[in-house]
Amino acid sequence: MIMVKKARDTENYLHHIYIHMNEADQFVIFSGLTMQQFVQNAGPLQHLLLLKHEYEDSSFNIHTQLEFVPDEEVLSFTKEYMDKPTDLRWIDFADERRLNMLTPQEQAELLYIGHKKEPIRSPFYYQLQNRFVYLSNEEESMTKIYFRELNDSIHLVVNILNQVVRDKERGAPFWRRKQKEGYPELTLEQCIAHKPLMKEGVLLSLFKLEKSKATYDLEIRSLPESVFPDEIWDELTAVMKHNPDETIRF
Known part of the structure; x- marks a missing residue:
């Protein structure tokens, strides 16, 4: 019997951000920033x-x-x-x-x-x-930012997502908080490893896992050129029905 993986409900995601990196001209297009x-x-x-x-x-x-x-x-x-x-x-x-x-x-x-x-x-x-x-x-709905150091754009996204995680963890019931281990943390190296996808335009979606030692997934979905960044939010439900191209678990 083939088990079909149940799609995650869109409203259960903690944060979405679109990033399209232009390495030659040192700018990044963001949506959701x-x-x-x-x-x-x-x-x-x-x-x-x-x-x-x-x-x-x-x-x-x-x-x-x-x-x-x-x-x-x-x-x-x-x-x-x-x-x-x-x-x-x-x-x-x-x-x-x-x-x-x-x-x-x-x-x-x-x-x-x-x-x-x-x-x-x-x-x-x-x-x-x-x-x-x-x-x-x-x-x-769209922001274009030129970066003297292009990896600062990835650092920016990592900081934003880690802040979302910290806010989520601080809001958890006291007995469920990780007192000794600290908060789960996405690393710069994890995101830089997926830099080639970012050059094509991706939607990054943060999801909290339940009953797992690895508590968060960052799903990476490549978006076709026909999808304009400022239109993503109107079509988010349809976009999220597609399986992610990559997933970073942390």
Whole structure:
């Protein structure tokens, strides 16, 4: 008798995030990523030079005629966009002294990025010492981020998923918490091993197993080019009916 594996119910998954990596141009397309998640999990951020925004409490740089958010105000800036996501485009920079050294050509390139959501050349500037270029569209259904170090994108996703796990475990009844072993943890190495799939575009889906020593599965599903990232959430039930291409258990 052939046993058919029962499909998991979509609502039982803890988190989904779409990632499509472009290694040649050093950017990643995300869907299911919020500005708050990025700020909390990308590591300490520098000042943010705002290329497109609706933030009213920014500072102003006379040299570039652009507004910016000082590093100590980044968290406040993030909270502003928690409940009203919008088009948001920025590039980080080390300090205002360096910002004042940008040439007219470099300033023009930044304006182009803010308008077209793509750079004329590499968007990583010696003067700015920037690590990221963050470009989100309305309601953050899609976010395009350039990474100076592309593996930082995988590190970001690992941090987000591990935070979901910690939040889940902390919410478990006291007698079920792992006091000695700590929380299950997805590693950077586990995800980097699946980097080739990420270059094709994948949906990562986190599921908690019951009655198992290995408590979580991260399912990886390749999505065809015909499926646009911002449409995934309308078609999620259909997408999840397909078996995952790979599964990471941890």
